[in-house]
Amino acid sequence: MKSQLIAEIRDDGPIPFDRYMDACLYDPDGGFFSAGPLRSARTGDFVTSPEVSPWFGTLLGRWAQSASVALGQRGERGGLPLLIEVGAGSGSLLAPLIAEAGGVFGGVYVAELSSAARSGMSERHPTVDVVASLDEIPTGVDAVLVANELLDNMPVALARRTDDGWLEIGVGVEGGDLTLIEMPVREEVSAWCDDVMGDVPVGTVVTAQLAVASWISSVFDRFGRVSICLIDYGARTEELAGRDVGSLIRSYRRHQSGIDWLQHPGETDITVDVNIDGVARAIALAGHQVRVMSQAEFLVEQGIHELIESVRGDEQLFAREGKIMGQLKARSQRIEMEALVDPAGFGAFTVLLVEEGT
Ligand SMILES: C[S@@+](CC[C@H](N)C(=O)[O-])C[C@H]1O[C@@H](n2cnc3c(N)ncnc32)[C@H](O)[C@@H]1O
Structure with a gap:
């Protein structure tokens, strides 16, 4: 390339x-995502929240469920909305997401551009329609969209x-x-x-995140009533001020960061800290509503503290009963959940909740 x-x-x-x-990312012949193997996995190039803990999908499912109910209350349009995950990577979010929320949706779609990521996903998740692009999903229907770490990979x-x-x-x-x-x-x-x-x-x-802004507009143009949850790493304007190009653009390959992306086009991930204020303002200027919060705040709203306490209770019970395997399993579940809200890690990620303006 x-x-x-x-x-x-x-x-x-x-x-x-x-x-x-x-x-570098999406060239059909040499793009890091479009032509390479699966990237977002422990065996791939980087690890994300759904890979860290299935509880992430469960908690996002709670949000999706309430978003579906809210769409139902807001309009007289019949039928249940679609649940759509965009940029699903390995698909590790799907099982817990569907287990928690699948019942309140009329269908579940994945739109994933990478063929390596799509491969085998339909077999692993037979109730999910797996497509390469939103263009392959019926238009005009109400939809709840979720996307984890998608925006940072948009040019x-x-x-x-x-x-x-x-x-x-x-x-x-x-x-x-x-x-x-x-x-x-x-x-x-x-x-x-x-x-x-x-x-x-x-x-x-x-x-300048024109691609993100136009992607969000295309979602609103394509579907009926829409609720979107976008989760990503990002920075506010004051954190971005004074940064040079080298620190605005990140690269990852096989869990290593700092690969020279000008020397290795197509061979390394290229990602940005999402320009949160810029994207939020572009969404507002397009007439939509947007709520911005940290991943930790979002997961607390969905009840992660109660889940952590419940697992901690199991851990202590197993310890008292001398059930070492149960205790270790509960302990690792608790540690994974704590990682999702760690303010020095995934907890500092940003969540953008977008819906149409009133
Ligand atoms: C950083 S990975 C995140 C994967 C997964 N969501 C996770 O959290 O593990 C970004 C994924 O988005 C996909 N992608 C990027 N732009 C896309 C688009 N416009 N439509 C669908 N998928 C896209 C890429 O192929 C890649 O698999």
């Missing part, structure tokens, strides 16, 4: 960063604020190798940055 990108840039000129990220444009407006950061070729360059800003990127990011200080580099 690298030589192909270099040839393309030599012929046609530098490419904006979102185009580079899109090719971003990079723009730097200058005294005279915005410049874009893209990828060019220098000395036979790929390198970051500054290039004139595209109109839509400049407009997004002006509308969404407001007056950030000169020199600030912004991750």
Whole structure:
């Protein structure tokens, strides 16, 4: 892929960063997700909340259940909504999610772009329709969507604020190798940055998440009434201010971070800390409602503390009865649940709850 990108840039000129990220992750022949093996697993390249504990799916299921009931109460449209997981990776969220909430949905879909991830998922989850894209799901129906760590993998444009407006950061070729360059800003990127990011200080580099905003709009256009739960790592505007490109973009391969993503296009994950305020503002400007909270706050609302206490009770009971295996099992369940709300880890992730404006 690298030589192909270099040839393309030599012929046609530098490419904006979102185009580079899109090719690296989703090029049909060489993209990290579209062409590679399954990535999100303990045996893959990175580990996520659903991989850490099945209770994550159970608690998300509680939210999905209440979202389904709320959709039913808000409209006179008949039929149960669809439950849709987007970017399901290994599918480890599905079993607990469906066990908790499947009964209040008219069907369950997975939309997952990676064929390696889709492979075998229908056999493992026979009640789920597994498709490559939301375009393959019936339109006009009410839907509850969940997506864990999807937004950070959606291509971003990079723009730097200058005294005279915005410049874009893209990828060019220098000395036979790929390198970051500054290039004139595209109109839509400049407009997004002006509308969404407001007056950030000169020199600030912004991750312009136009792809996330247009994906959310497409969800609202496609389905009837919609409730969306998006969970991801991200940062608020003040945390992003002053950061350079190197710290805004992350890369992972086989549980190692910091791989040089310009040297290894297609061979490493490229992800960003989601620009939480930017995305939330874009959602609000599109006329939708958005609630922002940490993963820890979200899981506490869904009752994780009560679950942890109940498992702790089992652990103590097993210990008193001398049932070592039971005690160890309960202990590891408790530790996994605690990891989901750890403020220095998954608990600090952000949850965006999106629904249509009233
Ligand atoms: C970081 S992984 C997260 C996997 C899983 N949700 C988890 O938490 O373990 C992101 C996944 O989203 C998928 N993906 C990215 N963009 C997508 C899109 N527009 N539609 C469907 N899947 C997408 C990728 O193929 C990848 O499997």
